[in-house]
Amino acid sequence: MSxxxxxxxxxxxxxDVSHSFGSHVVLDHVSLNxxxxxxAVLLGLNGAGKSTLFALVTRLYDNVTxxxxxxxxDVRRRPTEAxxxxxxxxxxxxxxxxxxxxxxxxxxxxxxxxGGKEAKTRATAALEKVVMGDRAHSKVRTLSGGQARRVxxxxxxxxxxxLLLLDEPTVGLDIGSRESxxxxxxxxxxxxxxxxxxATHLFDEVxxxxxxxxxxxxxVLYTGAVPGLLTQTGSASISEAFRKLTGTTAALEAA
Amino acid sequence: xxxATSGALPETSSFxxxxxxxxxxxxxxxxxxxxxxxxxxxxxxLHQTERFFSALVxxxxxxxxxxxxxxxxxxxxxIPPYETYVLYEEYVTPGLVGMILLFNAMQSSLxxxxxxxxxxxxxxxxxxxxxxxxxxxxxxxxxxVALLQVFAFLAVAYFWSIQPPPLTELKLFTAYETPEFLPxxxxxxxxxxxxxFFQVPSFLQPVMGYLTIIPALVVAGLMLxxxxxxxxxVIKQLENFAGVMNFVIFPMFFAxxxxxPLWRIKESSPLLFEICRFNPFSYCVELIRFAFYGYVDVTxxxxxTACTIFFxxxxxxxxxxxxxxxxxxxxxxxxx
Numbered sequence: 001m002s003x004x005x006x007x008x009x010x011x012x013x014x015x016d017v018s019h020s021f022g023s024h025v026v027l028d029h030v031s032l033n034x035x036x037x038x039x040a041v042l043l044g045l046n047g048a049g050k051s052t053l054f055a056l057v058t059r060l061y062d063n064v065t066x067x068x069x070x071x072x073x074d075v076r077r078r079p080t081e082a083x084x085x086x087x088x089x090x091x092x093x094x095x096x097x098x099x100x101x102x103x104x105x106x107x108x109x110x111x112x113x114x115g116g117k118e119a120k121t122r123a124t125a126a127l128e129k130v131v132m133g134d135r136a137h138s139k140v141r142t143l144s145g146g147q148a149r150r151v152x153x154x155x156x157x158x159x160x161x162x163l164l165l166l167d168e169p170t171v172g173l174d175i176g177s178r179e180s181x182x183x184x185x186x187x188x189x190x191x192x193x194x195x196x197x198x199a200t201h202l203f204d205e206v207x208x209x210x211x212x213x214x215x216x217x218x219x220v221l222y223t224g225a226v227p228g229l230l231t232q233t234g235s236a237s238i239s240e241a242f243r244k245l246t247g248t249t250a251a252l253e254a255a
Numbered sequence: 256x257x258x259a260t261s262g263a264l265p266e267t268s269s270f271x272x273x274x275x276x277x278x279x280x281x282x283x284x285x286x287x288x289x290x291x292x293x294x295x296x297x298x299x300x301l302h303q304t305e306r307f308f309s310a311l312v313x314x315x316x317x318x319x320x321x322x323x324x325x326x327x328x329x330x331x332x333x334i335p336p337y338e339t340y341v342l343y344e345e346y347v348t349p350g351l352v353g354m355i356l357l358f359n360a361m362q363s364s365l366x367x368x369x370x371x372x373x374x375x376x377x378x379x380x381x382x383x384x385x386x387x388x389x390x391x392x393x394x395x396x397x398x399x400v401a402l403l404q405v406f407a408f409l410a411v412a413y414f415w416s417i418q419p420p421p422l423t424e425l426k427l428f429t430a431y432e433t434p435e436f437l438p439x440x441x442x443x444x445x446x447x448x449x450x451x452f453f454q455v456p457s458f459l460q461p462v463m464g465y466l467t468i469i470p471a472l473v474v475a476g477l478m479l480x481x482x483x484x485x486x487x488x489v490i491k492q493l494e495n496f497a498g499v500m501n502f503v504i505f506p507m508f509f510a511x512x513x514x515x516p517l518w519r520i521k522e523s524s525p526l527l528f529e530i531c532r533f534n535p536f537s538y539c540v541e542l543i544r545f546a547f548y549g550y551v552d553v554t555x556x557x558x559x560t561a562c563t564i565f566f567x568x569x570x571x572x573x574x575x576x577x578x579x580x581x582x583x584x585x586x587x588x589x590x591x
Contacts, residue, residue: 110291
């Protein structure tokens, strides 16, 4: 297992974290890091443990082994400070369909203690950032899947996080919406110096300059730059490298 | 094909996400969070007009049909807080207000299970505020919704000539009786203790009954909401909610003083009487009933407050990721 290069400035540092449901081990001594201002891809098949890792980072589950730090704050010992710096888009849509885009964003701002004019200013700016400003007062249920996902990204930026987690954010989206969502997030990394952890099982969402973390059956098989992964495995593509490391067959993209 | 390309976005100002951008949470932040949660609950309720009308129709059907039909069958004698004989409709009104609180709490519980299944609950639970504060705020949001329903019901009941009497003073009331084995030491107390503590200004007297029930509604609503919150952590799936109707809502409502005075139940079934006395919903109803007439029913207040603390502690425990019941079977936010 590759050890992460830990640094006090990492947006996310996960060190030696394990998690089980009963006797079933879902994460096995997982260590990884997401540097600030870096787009990191958490690549793994369905059932690899990506969502469980996200649940631990967001404190939905309690991590009893190892440590998880968001911008230096331990999520267990300093949950308030850690969660203040975390933005998250869960795999299933977690946005109120009966409220407007603007109302959803105001609600999220309130959940981070931001109210009044400041919340409205930030909501307007966040919607502009994801090119949804003209739909601010539409109800969420009138949006397409890609638009709703962009609103969720806008929402996760409201409290100015340093780390953004996205759990398979392009699942169920058409090709145009996928491209739009991924472009928005990549631009945010550059503009805002966000650390992003993007969980996916789709190889075409990985770029050459990304930080890649390969998770398989609860274990990290590789963490580092994409060229390093290709060199280490003697592969020409990420999919080939993945198959060599995991011993799986080519059915990944269809999964 | 690759999607992993950088795209052009509108150039907007960068933001800072260092320590200065995330100062320590202050009381103002807590207040903003609380207001936001309550505002969302009320807004959602107002958007769901069907829910509003169904919440209103239920007690009105009981009032206009059930209570009117039983008016001549069920006479209510002079028992505190009544100082004269009252019509059955008047007796049953606090019980129907309790029914609104009970159904609203269970509706909240249902919606929390739904939120958990769909994942919406996770948005709330990844907030940096303490989970107990978030859950309490959500409960109070539910109580605010219940208050809207109760006052809409009372507004309709007003035109059915069901109104609290003008109140000249507010009084503490306790139905304490010296236990039978103690009178030699303490002296015998058989009469309820009533202590007047506030003279109501004349301009407030006609509407005072509507004001005095507000604290009672908040306390009772919190207790029922806490129970519902705890139940939402125990219920694994939305489909199990039918069981809640059969095993919680109906027994709590019918085995209480909502529809008939406890002394009447005692006459027909001492066992049922004891069950009703152990039912915390009975004390919610009595707290509201006494509040209508300007009394603080101390016994009910103590029992309802104690039950609130117990149920709320159980709910916070259940939703705590390191200790709770939900965490053991897949996380409080569901579906992760």
